[in-house]
Amino acid sequence: LNGTTTVTAYRVYEECWDEKNTEKPLCTADRFTEEIYPDDYVAKQALSLLDSKPKDKPWFLQVNFPGPHPPLMSTQKMADSVKGRVWPDPYQPLNQDWGTMRCPQQQPDAKEGPQFSGRCNYAAEIENIDALMKKIVDQVKSKGEMANTLVCITGDHGEMLGDHGLQGKMVPWQASVSVPLVCFGHGVIPGTVDSDPVTTLDLPGTFLDVAGVPLAGGMTTKTMFNLFRGVKSPRRDYVSSGLNKWRAVVKKIGPVSYKLVCCRGKCDPGPQGIPEVAAGSGGDWQTLLYDTQADPYDTTPIVSKPGIILLLQQYLPEGWCPLDPSVKLLLRQQNV
16 A cells, blocks of 8 residues: 555455445455355465366365355445346345335445445345356366266355345254255256255265265264155155254145244244244243245245144254144154
8 A cells, every 4th residue: 555565465354244334345346256265275275276186096175165145245246247237125124224125236325345245235145256256177077087076066055135134144944044056067967956844954965975975973964965856765754954943844745845944932023923932821932834835935924734744843953833732643653
């Protein structure tokens, strides 16, 4: 700066990352570029590892991109790439000010340079990662190894992005707990779509299966490779999730994939219309049942299927929304 001061890339990134700092004099278009952008850095390391791996030996590479993740940050190039598009509003943003989800570079007082927050910049992060993933896959192809390589792309959690007036990942609603899972390459039938519940916990089992390596003792992960190949085989009876004061179970019963949410107290914050927990209702628990396909925004709890609720409760972790012992015994006797 001023010809006398050296500014490190980390210092620039740190200032851009600081959501509480509104001035950001170092966070400019000529400093905050793809050369120091975290996802681009990770991709460079992945490409370097592919170049340095031993030849003619099996290999496994896990590429963990930091994005898309708050704080939502776009270089000017990324911000300009999404500026001219129309972005959908959040679903039921309630009465809260969801201005942080609007596209900042589209606002009348927008300044040039890197941009932060907004659904558009979340999308910019995703598109940038798409381009980086293509570079990695192209590197595999250039080595002639794509036909024998299985590639899976997924995430560790979702993001509310203003739906129901919420942001982040801390809640049991679909935008938070549901993530994409796309696999291609070795053994995968192109165009195959499976809408039944699966879990990313089964990716390790899948990779070990493809590599011909048995599971180590105590591992519960299962393989999904037959699913990718269109071969019918046993799969998980249910999948589950949970964080802090809630746990959830998703299970397909007949043609419907049901989600049961169990909360300590009211399942709040959340969609409009969640009933209050009645005083003295048996331990300050609340259970909510949803059809994940017909109701992807968790707007209408199903109250007409108490038997399904009881059935799914037995799959919750011990101590969560506990069943009456007599009910639990009856379910075991019926083998359900």
